[in-house]
Structure formats: C-alpha cells, structure tokens
Amino acid sequence: xxxxxxxxxxxxxxxLLGAFLLIALPAGISFFISFTRFNGIDRPLFIGWQNFQLLxxxxxxxxAITNSILFITLAIPLRVLGALGLALLYSRPxxxxxFYRTAAYLPTIIPDTxxxxxxxxxxxxxxxxxxxxxxxLGLPAPAWLADSAxxxxxxVFISLFxxxxxxxxxxAGLRHIPAEVNDAARVDGAGRRQIFTSITMPxxxxxxxxxxxxxxxxxxxxxxxxxxxxxxxxxxYSTFFTPLFIYESAFDGLRFGQAAAAMLMxxxxxxxxxxxxxxxxxxxxxxxx
Amino acid sequence: xxxRLLVFIxxxxxxxxxxxxxxxxxxxxxxxxxxxxxxxYQKLVDSFSQAHPQIQVELIQVPGQSDYRKRLSADLTxxxxxxxxxxNYRRFAGFANIGALEPLGAYLEKSSLITEADLYPEAVNAFxxxxxxxxxxxxxxxxxxxxxxxxxxxxxxxxxxxxxxxxDFLFAARALTKDVDHDGVTxxxxxxxxxxxxxxAPFIWQSNGVIVDDDSNPxxxxxxLPEDLIAAEFFVSLQTVHHVVPNADxxxxxxxxxxxxxxxxxxxxxxxxxxxxYRESAVFDWDVAxxxxxxxxxxxxxxxxYCLPSASKNKPDAWTFIEYANSAEGQTIIAASGRTVPxxxxxxxxxxxxxxxxxxxxxxxxxxxxxxxxxxxxxxxWAEIEESASEEIMRAFYGEASVDDAMLRAVQLSREIFFEK
Numbered sequence: 133x134x135x136x137x138x139x140x141x142x143x144x145x146x147x148l149l150g151a152f153l154l155i156a157l158p159a160g161i162s163f164f165i166s167f168t169r170f171n172g173i174d175r176p177l178f179i180g181w182q183n184f185q186l187l188x189x190x191x192x193x194x195x196a197i198t199n200s201i202l203f204i205t206l207a208i209p210l211r212v213l214g215a216l217g218l219a220l221l222y223s224r225p226x227x228x229x230x231f232y233r234t235a236a237y238l239p240t241i242i243p244d245t246x247x248x249x250x251x252x253x254x255x256x257x258x259x260x261x262x263x264x265x266x267x268x269l270g271l272p273a274p275a276w277l278a279d280s281a282x283x284x285x286x287x288v289f290i291s292l293f294x295x296x297x298x299x300x301x302x303x304a305g306l307r308h309i310p311a312e313v314n315d316a317a318r319v320d321g322a323g324r325r326q327i328f329t330s331i332t333m334p335x336x337x338x339x340x341x342x343x344x345x346x347x348x349x350x351x352x353x354x355x356x357x358x359x360x361x362x363x364x365x366x367x368x369y370s371t372f373f374t375p376l377f378i379y380e381s382a383f384d385g386l387r388f389g390q391a392a393a394a395m396l397m398x399x400x401x402x403x404x405x406x407x408x409x410x411x412x413x414x415x416x417x418x419x420x421x
Numbered sequence: 422x423x424x425r426l427l428v429f430i431x432x433x434x435x436x437x438x439x440x441x442x443x444x445x446x447x448x449x450x451x452x453x454x455x456x457x458x459x460x461x462y463q464k465l466v467d468s469f470s471q472a473h474p475q476i477q478v479e480l481i482q483v484p485g486q487s488d489y490r491k492r493l494s495a496d497l498t499x500x501x502x503x504x505x506x507x508x509n510y511r512r513f514a515g516f517a518n519i520g521a522l523e524p525l526g527a528y529l530e531k532s533s534l535i536t537e538a539d540l541y542p543e544a545v546n547a548f549x550x551x552x553x554x555x556x557x558x559x560x561x562x563x564x565x566x567x568x569x570x571x572x573x574x575x576x577x578x579x580x581x582x583x584x585x586x587x588x589d590f591l592f593a594a595r596a597l598t599k600d601v602d603h604d605g606v607t608x609x610x611x612x613x614x615x616x617x618x619x620x621x622a623p624f625i626w627q628s629n630g631v632i633v634d635d636d637s638n639p640x641x642x643x644x645x646l647p648e649d650l651i652a653a654e655f656f657v658s659l660q661t662v663h664h665v666v667p668n669a670d671x672x673x674x675x676x677x678x679x680x681x682x683x684x685x686x687x688x689x690x691x692x693x694x695x696x697x698x699y700r701e702s703a704v705f706d707w708d709v710a711x712x713x714x715x716x717x718x719x720x721x722x723x724x725x726x727y728c729l730p731s732a733s734k735n736k737p738d739a740w741t742f743i744e745y746a747n748s749a750e751g752q753t754i755i756a757a758s759g760r761t762v763p764x765x766x767x768x769x770x771x772x773x774x775x776x777x778x779x780x781x782x783x784x785x786x787x788x789x790x791x792x793x794x795x796x797x798x799x800x801x802x803w804a805e806i807e808e809s810a811s812e813e814i815m816r817a818f819y820g821e822a823s824v825d826d827a828m829l830r831a832v833q834l835s836r837e838i839f840f841e842k
Contacts, residue, residue: 171519172498190837258674278673280821367669368816383491385805386515388498 166392172382176389183393193394195369196377197401199284203373204351204405206288212343215298216336222299223306233303240296244354248361251290252277277363280370287358287371291351298343305339306332341413348405352398374398447477448738451496451503453489454482454760457697461758468754469745476738486512490804497521502730504739505746508556510547510724510796511619511803517550518801523729526554528740534748535765544724544764547796556726557747560761561769562693563720563794564623565786566590566713570706572597572609572687581688581710583786587627587655590688590713594665597687611665613677613689614656616818617811618831619721619797620690623712624652626719626795639798642810642835644828652715653817653824661820669819692723693787696759700780709781711790718793724764762787802838809834 136144166183168176187193218236222229239247254260255276263273276286309332317327356375359365365372365380374394382391452462459482466478481503483489490512496502497516508516516522529537537545537554544558566581573580578596582589594611601608614620622632630648633639643649660666667677667686678695680686682702689695690712699707712720727743729736745751752763753773759780763769775784797803810831817827 172494173519173521191834256674257670260674275670275673278669366812366815367819368812368821379491383494384487384808385802386494386519 162392162395165389166396168389170388170392171386172388179389183390184397186390187393187397192369192372193377196372196374196394197397199370199372200352200355200374200398201401201405202284203288203355204348206285207291207351208344208347210288210292211295211298211347212340214292215295215302215343216340218295218299219302219306220332223303233299236299237296239293242294244357245361247290247294248358251358252362255286255290277371278367280367283363283367283370287355287362290358291354298347301343302336302339305336308339309335337413341409344409344413345406348409349402352402446475446735446738447479448504448733448735448742449479449481450505450742451481451483451489451493452507453484453486454694455484455698457701457758458694458760461697461755461760464758465746465751465754469742469751472745472750473741476741478742497730497732500732502732504729504733504735505742506728506730507559507725508728510558510722510726510799511807513548513556513726513728514550514799515801515804516728516730517555521731522550522555523731523733523736524550524553524555525557525729525740525743528729528744529554529557532744534744539766540764541766541769541791543722543791543794543796544726547722547724547799548726550799556728557743558724558726558764559747559752559755560693560725561764561787561791562723562762563787563790564620564690564692564712564723565709565720565790566711567681567689567691567695567699567707567709567781569681569684569687569703570708572684572705576687580708581713583711583789585710585713587713587715591659591663591665594659594688595663598663598665607664607667607671608685610667610671610677610680610686611688612659613681613686614659614666615677615690616656616660616815618807618814619723619811621653621656621814622797623719623721623795624656624715625649626721627712627715627717628652629716633798636798639800640836640839642806642832644810645825645832650824650828653814653828656814657817657824660818693762694723694760696781700759707780708783709786710783711786718790720790720794722794722796724796725761800839806835806838809838 165176167178167180169179169182170176222233222236242250254262257263257273257275257278260276263276266273274282277283313331313335314327317331322330353375355371355373356379359371359373359376360379363371365376378391378394378398381387381394450462450466452459454462459480462480462482466480469478470476483492486509493502493506493508493516502521513522529535540558541561544561545554548554548556548558568581570580573593576596576599578593581593597609597611598607599609600606618632625632625644625648628648628651630646630652631643632649634641634643644653660668667675667680675683677686677689678691681689682699684703684705727746729739729743733739746755747765749765749768752761752765752768753771755761756763756768756771756773757776757779762784763774768774769788797807800806813822813827813831813834816822817824822830
C-alpha cells in the first residue's frame with residue numbers, strides 16, 4: 133500500500149472531518165433515535181420497534197413512500213435520457229456549442245427556492261405563460277399544481293430542466309470513448325445508428341449506471357424544496373413525499389423518533405432501488421481490460 | 422502575507438469576543454405575520470426600549486404560522502428558543518405538554534402592572550394548560566367578515582346587518598359574484614373563505630353541531646354528526662353549487678385575500694390580523710361585519726399570546742417585556758396599529774381600538790360578539806388534527822369528494838392523531 137503524502141492527508145482532513153461530523157455522526161444518532169420516543173426536549177426513551185410499527189399503520193407514510201417511488205420511476209429515466217440527448221447533441225465541436233452547453237447547464241445552478249418560485253409563476257393555472265400558450269393553441273390547460281392529478285407529473289416535468297450535472301458527466305463519458313473505435317467502425321461500414329447502439333451505448337453504460345444511481349439517491353431527498361415551496365405536499369397529499377413526511381413528523385409533531393425511523397426506511401428503500409438499478413444494468417457495462 | 426494573517430487573527434478574535442459577551446440585558450422576541458404586522462411589533466419594541474433602555478430586544482419574524490411553529494420546534498430542540506414567543510391558542514398545548522413553556526400564572530400574580538381580572542376571561546382560559554395559565558393572552562380576536570363597501574354600493578346590495586343570517590349572506594354573495602366582461606370567467610367573487618376547520622367550525626356551532634366529542638378531554642372529531650353535516654354542506658356549496666368562492670384553479674392563480682385587497686372580491690373571512698395590511702394596501706372603502714348566523718349565534722376565538730420558553734436564558738427580562746407588552750401602554754401601541762383586539766378589557770374599550778376614524782369603523786363588532794365566542798379544544802396534537810381535517814374539508818370544498826365522505830374520513834383520521842401519536 134502506498135503511503136499517503138502529508139499534503140494529501142492535510143487536504144483530506146477537513147473533508148473527512150466534515151463528513152464524519154455532518155454526515156456519519158448525525159446518521160448514527162438518527163439510527164439510535166429511531167428506536168426511541170423523543171420529543172426534542174425530554175430524554176429519548178427506548179421503545180424498540182414501536183416507531184416502525186406506527187409507521188406501518190400510518191397511511192400518510194405509505195402515501196409519501198408511494199409518491200416518492202412514483203416520482204423516481206417517472207423522473208429518473210426521463211432525466212437520464214434528457215442528459216444523454218443533450219450530451220449527444222452538444223458533444224461535437226460546432227458553432228456556438230459553448231453557448232448551448234452553458235444554456236443546458238444553467239437551470240442546474242439556479243438556487244432551488246428561486247427555481248421553485250419561478251415555476252410557481254410559469255405553471256400558474258390562469259396567468260402562467262404555459263397555460264396562456266396552451267389556450268392560444270386551443271388546447272386544454274391543466275391546473276398543474278392545483279390539480280391532484282397533475283401536480284406530481286408537473287414536479288417531474290420541472291425536474292427535467294435541472295440535468296446539467298448529468299449532462300456534463302455524459303459529455304465526459306462521450307469524450308472517454310476513443311475516436312479510433314468510432315473511426316474503425318465507420319471504415320467497416322457501420323452507420324450512425326449502428327455506431328450508437330453497438331459502440332456508444334455499451335461504452336457509455338457505466339456512466340449511465342453512475343448517473344442513475346446518483347439520481348435515485350438524490351431524488352429521494354431533492355423533492356423537498358419544490359414540494360415545500362410550491363405545493364406544501366398537496367393538493368390532497370398528491371406531492372407529499374418522504375422528506376416532507378420526515379420534516380412534518382419531526383418539526384410539526386415533535387416525533388423525532390418516528391421521523392428518524394422514517395429516515396432509516398428511506399435509506400433502506402434507496403439501497404434497494406440502487407441495487408435494482410445495478411441489477412437492470414448488469415452485463416451492460418464494459419471492462420477496461 | 423503577514424498582514425493577511427494579522428487581519429485574519431483580528432477577525433477571529435472579534436468573533437470569539439462578541440460571542441462571549443454576557444447575555445444579560447438582551448432578549449429576543451419571535452413573531453409571525455406579514456410586513457405590516459411586523460411594523461406594529463417593531464413599534465412595541467421601540468417603545469419598550471425607551472421605557473427599559475437597559476434591555477436590548479431583537480425582533481425575529483417568521484411570516485407564516487406553520488413555518489413559525491416548525492422554526493420554534495427546531496429552536497426548542499436546539500435548546501435555544503427566542504426569549505419571548507408569540508403562539509396561537511390552538512398550538513401552545515403541544516409545547517406546554519412537553520414542558521417547553523414556563524407557566525406565567527405566578528409571574529402575573531406578582532405583577533404591579535396587570536392582573537388576571539383586567540383581561541377577557543375567554544382569552545385567559547384559552548391559554549390554560551392543566552389549569553395553569555401558561556402564556557399571557559395578547560389579543561381577543563374572532564372571525565369576522567371584511568367587506569368591500571364600494572362593491573356593495575355598485576351592486577346596490579345592502580351592507581351586512583348585525584343580525585344577518587346565512588340566506589342574507591348567500592344572497593349578497595351571489596349578487597356580488599360577477600363576470601363583468603361576459604367572457605365566461607368570473608372577474609369578481611362574492612366571498613373568499615379558506616377551506617379549513619377553523620373557518621368551518623363557527624358554521625357548525627351555529628347549526629347546533631359540535632367539533633369534538635368532549636371539549637375538555639377530546640378523543641375524536643365529530644364532523645359526521647347530522648348538524649355538522651348541514652353546516653359543512655352549506656359551507657362547501659358556496660364553491661361547488663353557488664360558485665361565489667374561487668375554485669381550486671382560481672385560488673391557486675390568485676388567492677382570495679389578494680383578490681380582496683385588489684378590489685375583486687367582496688367579502689373575505691379573516692380574524693383581526695388582516696387589518697394592518699388592509700389599512701395599508703386596500704384603496705377602497707371597507708368595514709367588518711359579524712358572521713352571518715343560523716340557529717344559534719356563534720363565533721370562533723383566534724387568540725395569540727406571549728409565551729416564555731422554559732429554556733430562556735433571561736427569564737426576568739423576558740417577563741419584563743411580556744408584562745410591558747400586555748400593559749395598557751403596550752397593548753395600546755399594538756391596538757393602534759390595527760393588529761389586535763386587545764385582551765385588556767380597558768384598552769379594548771378605549772379609542773386606541775375603537776377609533777371611529779380608523780378602519781374598520783365597526784371594530785365594536787369584535788367586542789359585541791365576545792359572549793357568543795367558542796374556542797377550539799386545547800390539545801397537544803390539535804395543530805395536526807386541524808391540518809388533517811382541513812385537507813379533507815378542502816377536498817370536499819373543491820369538489821373532489823362528497824361532504825359525507827370527507828367528513829367521515831376527517832373523523833377517522835382524527836382518532837389516530839388524538840391517540841396514537
């Protein structure tokens with residue numbers, strides 16, 4: 133094993149310390165709290181599996197889990213496909229490609245709250261530009277966030293514009309594919325579609341796995357801000373996701389034990405989904421050797 | 422490089438020193454409300470600072486009540502809440518139940534500025550937890566109807582009478598709901614009312630219904646009783662049948678309160694808290710009326726109080742502030758801003774509150790209806806019960822469920838929250 137240089141250790145220490153203090157330690161404490169009754173003020177009281185039993189009987193918890201899984205199932209394939217499409221579109225040098233790449237990345241760096249507030253206006257059922265355009269075209273204009281049938285799809289739609297990071301990752305992935313491979317295929321008479329299906333996609337699949345796994349883990353949490361700002365979980369719990377459930381249980385109901393138990397369940401659900409993604413992509417990766 | 426290092430060290434030293442300053446003589450005061458309400462509290466703080474220059478007060482504002490409650494929970498959990506808190510009577514029990522609030526009865530007994538007898542008993546009783554006065558009631562407001570007199574005049578509809586009934590109200594609401602340009606879209610609504618339990622409750626009491634099985638020890642909501650359902654049907658029909666209230670899309674596009682302030686909604690149900698904003702922003706003539714009645718006259722209490730958290734590090738100064746804020750001088754300042762119906766009987770009956778030159782001209786309606794005011798039950802989980810029931814009421818109100826189904830569901834869900842959580 134190579135010895136770490138002192139500079140490397142010095143540079144890593146703040147991050148390791150931060151990761152321990154801000155992630156590992158709170159996660160450990162949360163794990164402990166999930167087996168207690170804790171109102172935030174009195175001492176936590178150990179109650180075994182009771183929080184998990186309460187969660188099992190709580191219809192709102194299942195609504196939150198169902199909504200979160202529905203969001204992930206709808207959003208992730210679309211987000212990964214969107215990032216892939218953009219990466220393919222803007223991978224080759226062409227006129228003003230830098231501008232297009234920046235434009236594709238830009239929505240990702242807008243702070244979440246500002247992004248949510250902007251969309252709140254864009255999706256306004258009566259005065260928003262989207263419905264104005266739909267009415268102009270003679271198309272039905274849904275109430276979006278005010279309609280329980282449309283609110284979750286609307287949040288999925290909104291999330292599709294914040295795919296800048298995935299776009300950059302796949303752009304790097306495309307650059308990683310040696311030009312000689314494509315050239316050789318072309319010489320052998322392969323068409324564009326054949327190159328895409330037989331070369332680009334297989335070589336890109338590890339990147340797609342990475343992106344999907346990352347998105348699964350992120351999506352369980354990233355629904356908080358849009359739901360909190362735009363819908364407050366409504367109408368009628370249609371956008372009530374797990375982070376909102378955890379937040380409400382802890383800071384509204386002062387049931388920190390139950391909130392921690394829900395967090396643990398979400399963690400397990402994330403692990404399961406990540407495993408599922410690996411399973412789906414199994415055999416599609418490539419071996420560097 | 423050396424200079425930079427020096428500047429850095431000085432900065433760190435300043436930060437450390439400022440953090441180590443003694444806490445004595447300074448308190449924080451956390452309130453909810455919009456900018457106009459905040460201005461009223463700022464006046465109170467300024468006046469207090471003049472009377473007690475040795476005590477510094479930091480005013481913290483969180484706009485919405487729901488966010489306020491969550492911020493408060495986080496602060497209490499962190500052991501670092503503001504020294505003086507403003508809490509509604511429907512929400513204080515959750516905090517009192519876990520010992521987060523210092524009971525104030527003993528403080529009040531020693532006060533030379535105020536006594537319990539100076540305050541409206543309805544407000545005092547709303548802040549008793551297990552028989553003990555927990556917070557000092559700041560106000561005594563109830564739900565009223567704010568109405569745009571200009572819109573009533575232009576539609577030749579008589580202003581609400583003191584003894585108006587549901588039918589009169591519905592007649593006015595229909596006459597004031599208009600599609601001005603005949604494009605099929607309603608431009609002016611007769612009524613704006615939040616589809617929530619706190620708005621529905623007075624209609625239920627007026628129909629001889631009850632909200633819970635036992636006011637002092639509730640175990641379930643009773644919204645599925647026949648009397649309650651009559652009230653709920655009427656309440657919901659305002660939107661689903663008569664269309665005198667904005668529907669879900671219209672409400673999401675522009676909320677009823679904004680419509681009222683912009684002069685495009687005739688009657689808006691609110692407590693006293695809307696007054697500072699309406700005084701500042703409404704450019705039309707407006708006033709308040711009592712709630713329309715049915716079988717039994719009934720209104721609903723909306724009181725807030727100053728509370729002292731047990732974790733406060735400066736309780737003596739915090740009490741000094743609460744005592745001042747609830748003295749005739751302090752309550753006069755807030756009453757003059759329009760924000761409160763004073764809980765001090767003397768100030769409520771003074772020109773500070775009843776000034777005929779300040780809107781609303783008919784402020785007396787808040788005092789006249791006190792004898793018929795009902796309060797919601799005091800229960801640690803009440804805020805959650807109310808939110809859960811309001812979701813069901815909203816579903817019926819916007820036509821996504823029948824009244825019977827929604828009320829039954831609200832009752833079923835309430836049992837879980839009363840007991841299990």
